[in-house]
Amino acid sequence: MLSSFYTAAQANTRQAIASIDISHEYHQPIGEHSYVYHPKQPIQAIQARQLFQQGQFTRQNSPTINFGIGAKPTWIAVEFLNPNDKPTSRFFQIKNSWLNRIELYQFHQQAVTKVRILGDQYPFDQRADNGRYFNSMLMLPLGKSQLLLHITSPDPMVVPMYLLTHNQAADELEFESYTYGFIYGAITCLLIYNLMLFIGMRSISYLLYSLFLFSFLLMNIAYTGHGFRWFWSNTPMWQQWGLPLLMMAFNVFGLLFALRFLNIRQLYPRLHRLISTICIGFPGLFGLAYLFDDQVMALILAFDFMLLFSFLMLMLGFFAWRANMPNAKIFLLASVSSMLGTATTGLAVIGVIPYSNMTFRAGEVGLLIDVVLLALALANKFRISERDKLHAEYMAKTDPLTGLNNRRAFYQKTQQFIKASKADKSLVVVIIDIDHFKAINDNYGHQTGDKVLIAIAKQIQASQRQQDIAARWGGEEFIIVLPQTKMKAAQAIAEGIRQRISQLRFSADASDLAVTASIGLAYGHLRNTAFDELIEQADKQLYQAKSQGRNQTCPLIAQTA
Incomplete structure (x- = not known):
């Protein structure tokens, strides 16, 4: 009797699992159709599937699964329903590039039909495709099948899962190619232009701004996966440590540029000393985290510094505006754009706000607006400097009373x-x-x-x-x-x-x-x-x-x- 009751309960639980009907197209992440489980001790895929079928997994209520930095190893389960009259292929994608290890198991009936090991702790050349995200082509049999993922990573455990048709995958790839091409092209042009100005004028402001642009470019290609695909495909260690290090570099060069550009040393000496100390302190702590091989601490420091960076840039712009500094308004507007963008992306990645394609790329948009506005402010400062220089030369050669030559x-x-x-x-x-x-x-x-x-x-x-x-x-x-x-x-x-x-x-x-x-x-x-x-x-x-x-x-x- 107890046995029949357990069997009935198990059947009811089995029927309660929400399946993804692949006859429909899904344009958003499928996190709301997924189930998660945090085991207290390691378990095998077969055990995880049994627990899923027994209703031990918890259904998610947001499109993107997000457990933040340093999350415990997690099992994720998704069930598919293929109502077609033949097996159908779908493109499964986890749309980020920084998870250390992903074990992928596909079940149909009682058999494992597919096993794949993914993650950025392995050389990129070992991947089955050239995608910068974690991709897998699934052949979904008739009826119901399950996909189980076991994810282990000290990085922010953000798992935006997509199930795409071939046409959807092609459209996504084309759109991202155009947008990233535009972003990288614009930043590269600004970088080359400001490097040429530095070489020609020997102005430290242009050097710091060029380093700021370069670190932004490297940071972006690191967290989008382009860097792992193009530049350091056989260096998984750099893939794991490079992003927080580049975030540190971006913040430091941005703050050093702001201090010099806004003449903070002369206007607010104490504030200048405080921010200079921060620019030394955070990288110093990061160095200690690296020495102790504490990747979680390094990531926490990097993301905290990024949020602090946005606030400090806004504060510097405000103080410069109060001091009636030229270009302070443009700098302040750029800082607001950067702060909103980076804060949105940072909060989405660490799990404070919902993660989506828009919130993930908000930082790119905000920082792109930021660097363009800063470039305009720097160009305007150069124009004012040249005007003042010409005026000084004119005054040096002109009688100030009559306007004739001296x-x-x-x-x-x-x-x-x-x-x-x-x-x-x-x-x-x-x-x-x-x-x-x-x-x-x-x-x-x-x-x-x-x-x-x-x-x-x-x-x-x-x-x-x-x-x-x-x-x-x-x-x-x-x-x-x-x-x-x-x-x-x-x-x-x-x-x-x-x-x-x-x-x-x-x-x-x-x-x-x-x-x-x-x-x-x-x-x-x-x-x-x-x-x-x-x-x-x-x-x-x-x-x-x-x-x-x-x-x-x-x-x-x-x-x-």
Whole structure:
């Protein structure tokens, strides 16, 4: 009687198992159709199947099975129903790349029809296909069959299981190829561009940003499985330790870049010391975990550092924004994007939020937006730096009051003319001096004197031809070089300037102030007369104009061969 009761209970339990009808297509993970069991001690596949049939497994209520980092070895069972009139093949896929060991057993009736051992603790070359995920082609017989998985891994035990038709698998592969091609292409272009800028400019900011991009690229290809497939297929140890190490590198280079880019050392020295200590402390702890071969601790440190990294980048952007740092808003927006993306992926992987294709790839999208925005911010910083540099160069060569060339710029431009002019090197030097300028400053103040200087500089600029070189020569003196100009034409230009100056009026002490200027000119050919000699001769003519009563031009034609 007890035996018949147990048999009936077992039958009822057997009927309660939800089977996956393969006549339908499943576009989402099939975790909700699966059952899990955590044995207290190791068991064999046959025992696991018996426990599953006896109802000892627990049905899952989410599309993706997720037990987080350092989970105990787990059995997962799925039952398939093939209502077709012939066996049907389906593509079974666990859509991640970091589980250490997966034992796959397929049962039909009382026999094991398929056994496969997968996992990243084995060289990639031992896999039956070139897929970067854990794949297996299942031939599902008529009626019901079971698939049991035994998974052992210190990595986040995330098991997104998919059951796909051949067309679905091909479409998935094509879509991911395009999207990853776009991501890797964009990051590689940014990386090459910023490396070239670093080589050309020797700016540490560009080097740190390039390392940040490179570590992001390596980190991505590590956790997506591309790296194991393409670059280190025969190095399972690197596959298991590389991801947390690259996460550490990404965080460190990102924070070091942010500290330098936002000038945190000068703005917030204590914050700079704190974050510098964090950038040393976490990798140091990771090194200890590696020495003690504690992969679980290394993964916990890496994921915790990733979450802390997102928060610190956001905090740095906020503090820089408060300090009115240029590009702080762009940096803050980039940090928000990175934080949301990495936090979503990190929380999904460790099991805090539901795992899906969208939450898994949220980190890629967020970080891609982040690096693009940071590239724009870095480019904008470079543009501002170049603008400031050009402005500084301009100010170094420009008289700040009048906007004319100063003496330094005057000599640079005249020397360029002298070197460039191979044939006709004749020219006229004109020196202009404001009459009684000291009296203007003494009687009406320096502010009025500045207005006079500015107004006369404008008259000189208005008379200046494209090839002429004008500068403020001294306190109230101006100089003009008129290349390839005869004395008669130069005298007409100088006389026009003198007349316009004499017509200027300035308001001073409730009266109009009139000013005049005296002008000296010297003409010569540089084959026979040194340039400085022409300046000296024009200066002598200026003093002659002053001695003759001021407000006049006084020319001198130098002797030529």
